[in-house]
Amino acid sequence: MSPRPDTAVAVRRFSRTERWVHRTTAALMGVCVLTAACLYVPQLAELVGRRALVVTLHKWTGLALPVPVLAGLASRALRTDLGHLNRFGPHDRIWLRAALHRDKRHASRPAGKFNAGQKLYASWIAGATLVMLGTGLMMWFTHLTPLLWRTSATFVHDWLALTIGIVLAGHIGMALADPESRRGMRTGSVSREWADQEHPLWRQ
Numbered sequence: 001m002s003p004r005p006d007t008a009v010a011v012r013r014f015s016r017t018e019r020w021v022h023r024t025t026a027a028l029m030g031v032c033v034l035t036a037a038c039l040y041v042p043q044l045a046e047l048v049g050r051r052a053l054v055v056t057l058h059k060w061t062g063l064a065l066p067v068p069v070l071a072g073l074a075s076r077a078l079r080t081d082l083g084h085l086n087r088f089g090p091h092d093r094i095w096l097r098a099a100l101h102r103d104k105r106h107a108s109r110p111a112g113k114f115n116a117g118q119k120l121y122a123s124w125i126a127g128a129t130l131v132m133l134g135t136g137l138m139m140w141f142t143h144l145t146p147l148l149w150r151t152s153a154t155f156v157h158d159w160l161a162l163t164i165g166i167v168l169a170g171h172i173g174m175a176l177a178d179p180e181s182r183r184g185m186r187t188g189s190v191s192r193e194w195a196d197q198e199h200p201l202w203r204q
Contacts, residue, residue: 009191009192010189010190010191010192011189011192011195012188012189013113013184013188013189013190013195014077014081014184014185014188015075015077015078015188016188017072017074017075017077017078018072018075018077018078018081018188019185019186019188020068021068021069021071021072021078022185024068025065025068025069028061028064028065028068029065029168031057031058031061032058032061032065033161033164033165035054035055035057035058035061036058036161036165037165038054039051039054039055039058040158059136059140062132062136063133063136065129065132065133066129066130066133081113081114084112084114085114085118085119085122085123086119086123088116088119089112091110091111091112091201092111092115092116092119093116094108094109094110095109095110095111095115095116095117096117099116099117106197106198106200110201111198111199111200111201111202112199112201112202113199113202114199115198115199121167121171124167125164125167128160128163128164128167131156131160132160132161132164134153135153135154135156135157136153136157138150138153139153139154139157180194180198181194181198
């Protein structure tokens with residue numbers, strides 16, 4: 001039996017620019033995480049060697065991390081989605097309560113184009129990236145700040161890096177568990193059935 005026409009239709013979810021921004025940011029973040037691991041895990045440091053090169057690569061990829069999003073702001077689609085991510089409504093509180101109670105029923109998790117979990121993740125990772133950039137610059141340009149500031153920046157940078165690694169692992173794990181969501185980021189389109197089920201308040 002062929003699928004119903006209304007569920008077989010593909011729904012446009014992300015523009016080409018948004019997918020480019022996501023992929024480029026993901027690649028830069030991946031390099032940052034891998035180079036950080038090589039700098040802080042002795043076994044990896046011995047395996048890779050060339051510490052000076054790894055440090056240089058880590059610095060410049062970290063500095064470039066905000067560039068894709070900043071460049072992507074020229075896209076109206078990206079600006080619109082950033083607006084969606086930045087707005088929380090009553091349905092988001094319902095979604096969060098259901099998530100805290102591990103209620104996985106779709107009816108108990110209303111969501112617009114982005115659910116509350118995605119909004120929290122986007123806000124957190126954006127803030128964490130800015131903190132990492134600021135603390136990293138203080139560690140890089142040591143003559144600009146007092147020793148106490150640099151020591152505090154190093155502490156925050158190291159522990160936040162570990163937290164980012166854990167959160168990113170969770171983000172990747174959730175993406176792997178949802179093939180249709182990955183398809184949306186890969187091709188820009190998702191099935192209407194998935195959109196109606198996972199994001200019933202999304203005005204497609």
